[in-house]
Amino acid sequence: SQTIHQWPATLVQPVGSPLSLECTVEGTSNPNLYWYRQAAGRGLQLLFYSVGIGQISSEVPQNLSASRPQDRQFILSSKKLLLSDSGFYLCAWSVIDKETQYFGPGTRLLVL
Protein backbone atom coordinates (compact mmCIF):
# COMPACT_ATOMS: atom_id res chain seq x y z
CA SER A 1 0.00 0.00 0.00
CA GLN A 2 1.03 3.59 -0.51
CA THR A 3 2.32 5.75 2.32
CA ILE A 4 3.53 9.30 2.51
CA HIS A 5 6.03 10.62 5.02
CA GLN A 6 6.89 14.14 6.03
CA TRP A 7 9.63 15.37 8.30
CA PRO A 8 10.25 16.96 10.55
CA ALA A 9 6.88 16.90 12.28
CA THR A 10 7.52 20.18 14.06
CA LEU A 11 10.09 22.89 13.49
CA VAL A 12 10.87 26.19 15.22
CA GLN A 13 13.17 28.45 13.25
CA PRO A 14 14.37 32.05 13.63
CA VAL A 15 13.56 34.67 11.01
CA GLY A 16 16.19 34.71 8.28
CA SER A 17 17.23 31.09 8.72
CA PRO A 18 17.03 28.51 5.91
CA LEU A 19 14.38 25.84 5.61
CA SER A 20 14.22 22.34 4.20
CA LEU A 21 11.12 20.17 4.53
CA GLU A 22 11.06 16.73 3.02
CA CYS A 23 8.26 14.57 1.71
CA THR A 24 8.59 11.01 0.41
CA VAL A 25 6.04 8.64 -1.03
CA GLU A 26 6.25 4.86 -0.95
CA GLY A 27 4.36 2.25 -2.90
CA THR A 28 3.68 4.14 -6.11
CA SER A 29 5.60 5.33 -9.15
CA ASN A 30 5.57 8.67 -10.95
CA PRO A 31 3.09 10.34 -8.63
CA ASN A 32 2.00 13.94 -8.91
CA LEU A 33 3.26 15.70 -5.80
CA TYR A 34 1.96 18.82 -4.08
CA TRP A 35 2.96 21.24 -1.31
CA TYR A 36 0.22 23.11 0.52
CA ARG A 37 0.36 25.61 3.36
CA GLN A 38 -2.35 26.01 5.94
CA ALA A 39 -2.18 29.11 8.11
CA ALA A 40 -3.72 28.86 11.58
CA GLY A 41 -7.48 28.41 11.31
CA ARG A 42 -7.41 28.83 7.56
CA GLY A 43 -7.89 26.75 4.43
CA LEU A 44 -5.32 25.21 2.13
CA GLN A 45 -3.08 27.22 -0.15
CA LEU A 46 -1.41 25.32 -2.97
CA LEU A 47 2.25 26.33 -3.16
CA PHE A 48 3.84 23.96 -5.67
CA TYR A 49 3.06 20.89 -7.66
CA SER A 50 5.19 18.51 -9.67
CA VAL A 51 4.29 16.00 -12.36
CA GLY A 52 7.78 14.50 -12.64
CA ILE A 53 11.44 14.69 -11.65
CA GLY A 54 12.75 18.21 -12.00
CA GLN A 55 9.34 19.57 -13.03
CA ILE A 56 7.99 22.16 -10.62
CA SER A 57 5.07 24.53 -11.02
CA SER A 58 4.61 27.41 -8.62
CA GLU A 59 1.17 28.68 -7.78
CA VAL A 60 2.08 31.61 -5.56
CA PRO A 61 5.16 33.86 -5.84
CA GLN A 62 7.03 33.89 -2.55
CA ASN A 63 10.36 33.22 -0.94
CA LEU A 64 9.82 29.46 -0.95
CA SER A 65 11.03 27.02 -3.59
CA ALA A 66 10.51 23.34 -4.29
CA SER A 67 12.57 20.61 -5.85
CA ARG A 68 11.99 17.03 -6.90
CA PRO A 69 15.36 15.30 -7.09
CA GLN A 70 13.87 11.80 -7.19
CA ASP A 71 10.60 10.34 -8.41
CA ARG A 72 9.09 10.00 -4.94
CA GLN A 73 10.83 12.83 -3.12
CA PHE A 74 9.60 16.40 -2.87
CA ILE A 75 11.47 19.09 -0.96
CA LEU A 76 10.28 22.51 0.14
CA SER A 77 13.02 25.07 0.80
CA SER A 78 13.70 28.65 1.70
CA LYS A 79 16.95 30.58 1.91
CA LYS A 80 15.60 33.08 4.46
CA LEU A 81 12.43 32.48 6.43
CA LEU A 82 9.91 35.22 7.14
CA LEU A 83 7.48 35.43 10.05
CA SER A 84 4.66 34.96 7.55
CA ASP A 85 6.06 31.55 6.59
CA SER A 86 4.71 30.09 9.83
CA GLY A 87 2.01 27.51 9.25
CA PHE A 88 1.20 23.89 8.73
CA TYR A 89 2.80 22.45 5.59
CA LEU A 90 1.14 19.52 3.93
CA CYS A 91 2.51 17.31 1.20
CA ALA A 92 0.13 15.32 -0.97
CA TRP A 93 0.33 12.88 -3.86
CA SER A 94 -1.98 11.67 -6.57
CA VAL A 95 -1.73 9.29 -9.47
CA ILE A 96 -2.55 10.43 -12.97
CA ASP A 97 -6.13 9.53 -13.89
CA LYS A 98 -7.01 8.54 -10.32
CA GLU A 99 -8.11 12.04 -9.28
CA THR A 100 -7.77 11.58 -5.53
CA GLN A 101 -5.13 13.36 -3.46
CA TYR A 102 -3.64 11.69 -0.39
CA PHE A 103 -2.03 13.77 2.30
CA GLY A 104 0.92 13.35 4.59
CA PRO A 105 0.82 14.05 8.34
CA GLY A 106 2.13 17.61 7.90
CA THR A 107 4.96 19.71 9.32
CA ARG A 108 4.17 22.48 11.74
CA LEU A 109 6.57 25.40 11.23
CA LEU A 110 6.87 28.28 13.65
CA VAL A 111 9.09 31.17 12.64
CA LEU A 112 10.11 33.43 15.51
Next chain:
Amino acid sequence: GDSVTQMEGPVTLSEEACLTINCTYTATGYPSLFWYVQYPGEGLQLLLKATKADDKGSNKGFEATYRKETTSFHLEKGSVQVSDSAVYFCALSLDQNFVFGPGTRLSVLP
Protein backbone atom coordinates in the same frame (compact mmCIF):
# COMPACT_ATOMS: atom_id res chain seq x y z
CA GLY B 1 -12.12 29.35 -12.79
CA ASP B 2 -13.26 26.35 -10.81
CA SER B 3 -14.22 27.00 -7.20
CA VAL B 4 -15.73 25.42 -4.09
CA THR B 5 -17.87 27.19 -1.52
CA GLN B 6 -18.62 25.80 1.94
CA MET B 7 -20.86 27.01 4.71
CA GLU B 8 -19.20 29.25 7.23
CA GLY B 9 -18.20 27.69 10.51
CA PRO B 10 -17.68 26.94 13.21
CA VAL B 11 -20.52 24.49 13.64
CA THR B 12 -21.24 23.38 17.20
CA LEU B 13 -23.56 20.45 17.85
CA SER B 14 -24.49 18.22 20.71
CA GLU B 15 -23.69 14.54 20.53
CA GLU B 16 -26.26 12.55 18.50
CA ALA B 17 -27.47 15.64 16.64
CA CYS B 18 -27.87 15.64 12.85
CA LEU B 19 -25.19 17.25 10.74
CA THR B 20 -25.33 18.96 7.37
CA ILE B 21 -22.39 20.90 5.95
CA ASN B 22 -23.26 22.58 2.69
CA CYS B 23 -20.91 22.56 -0.28
CA THR B 24 -21.48 23.98 -3.74
CA TYR B 25 -19.10 24.17 -6.65
CA THR B 26 -18.55 25.86 -9.98
CA ALA B 27 -16.63 24.06 -12.68
CA THR B 28 -16.24 24.21 -16.44
CA GLY B 29 -16.76 20.47 -16.83
CA TYR B 30 -17.84 17.48 -14.76
CA PRO B 31 -15.56 17.21 -11.75
CA SER B 32 -15.08 14.50 -9.18
CA LEU B 33 -16.12 15.66 -5.71
CA PHE B 34 -14.56 14.89 -2.36
CA TRP B 35 -14.89 15.44 1.35
CA TYR B 36 -11.73 15.43 3.42
CA VAL B 37 -11.50 15.52 7.22
CA GLN B 38 -8.68 17.01 9.26
CA TYR B 39 -8.44 16.03 12.93
CA PRO B 40 -6.52 18.36 15.24
CA GLY B 41 -2.80 18.44 14.47
CA GLU B 42 -3.05 15.98 11.59
CA GLY B 43 -3.06 15.98 7.81
CA LEU B 44 -6.16 15.63 5.67
CA GLN B 45 -7.81 12.25 5.28
CA LEU B 46 -10.11 11.34 2.43
CA LEU B 47 -13.57 10.82 3.92
CA LEU B 48 -15.63 10.08 0.81
CA LYS B 49 -15.85 10.81 -2.88
CA ALA B 50 -18.22 10.74 -5.82
CA THR B 51 -17.17 10.77 -9.45
CA LYS B 52 -20.40 11.36 -11.37
CA ALA B 53 -23.86 12.81 -11.02
CA ASP B 54 -26.20 11.07 -8.56
CA ASP B 55 -23.36 9.05 -7.04
CA LYS B 56 -23.49 8.83 -3.27
CA GLY B 57 -20.25 8.61 -1.32
CA SER B 58 -20.37 7.22 2.19
CA ASN B 59 -17.96 6.38 4.99
CA LYS B 60 -18.05 6.25 8.81
CA GLY B 61 -21.74 7.19 8.83
CA PHE B 62 -21.17 10.25 6.66
CA GLU B 63 -22.66 10.54 3.21
CA ALA B 64 -22.88 13.03 0.37
CA THR B 65 -24.69 12.90 -2.97
CA TYR B 66 -23.35 14.46 -6.17
CA ARG B 67 -26.15 16.78 -7.33
CA LYS B 68 -25.36 18.08 -10.79
CA GLU B 69 -28.57 20.11 -11.10
CA THR B 70 -27.76 22.14 -7.98
CA THR B 71 -23.95 21.79 -8.27
CA SER B 72 -23.86 20.63 -4.68
CA PHE B 73 -22.23 17.94 -2.55
CA HIS B 74 -23.58 18.44 0.97
CA LEU B 75 -22.10 16.34 3.77
CA GLU B 76 -24.58 14.67 6.13
CA LYS B 77 -24.53 12.46 9.19
CA GLY B 78 -27.53 11.36 11.17
CA SER B 79 -25.94 11.22 14.60
CA VAL B 80 -22.60 12.89 15.31
CA GLN B 81 -20.14 11.84 17.99
CA VAL B 82 -17.57 13.81 19.96
CA SER B 83 -14.90 12.04 17.92
CA ASP B 84 -16.27 13.69 14.75
CA SER B 85 -14.94 17.05 15.92
CA ALA B 86 -12.62 18.16 13.12
CA VAL B 87 -12.35 20.45 10.12
CA TYR B 88 -14.13 19.26 6.99
CA PHE B 89 -13.00 20.28 3.51
CA CYS B 90 -15.05 19.95 0.35
CA ALA B 91 -12.99 19.64 -2.83
CA LEU B 92 -13.26 19.03 -6.55
CA SER B 93 -10.93 17.54 -9.08
CA LEU B 94 -11.10 18.21 -12.80
CA ASP B 95 -8.36 17.48 -15.34
CA GLN B 96 -5.80 17.00 -12.53
CA ASN B 97 -6.72 20.40 -11.09
CA PHE B 98 -7.70 20.18 -7.42
CA VAL B 99 -9.67 22.93 -5.72
CA PHE B 100 -10.42 22.90 -1.98
CA GLY B 101 -13.04 24.81 -0.08
CA PRO B 102 -12.03 26.89 2.96
CA GLY B 103 -13.03 24.21 5.45
CA THR B 104 -15.75 24.04 8.09
CA ARG B 105 -14.83 23.44 11.72
CA LEU B 106 -17.19 21.09 13.56
CA SER B 107 -17.24 20.85 17.33
CA VAL B 108 -19.39 18.15 18.93
CA LEU B 109 -20.12 18.57 22.63
CA PRO B 110 -20.88 15.64 24.97
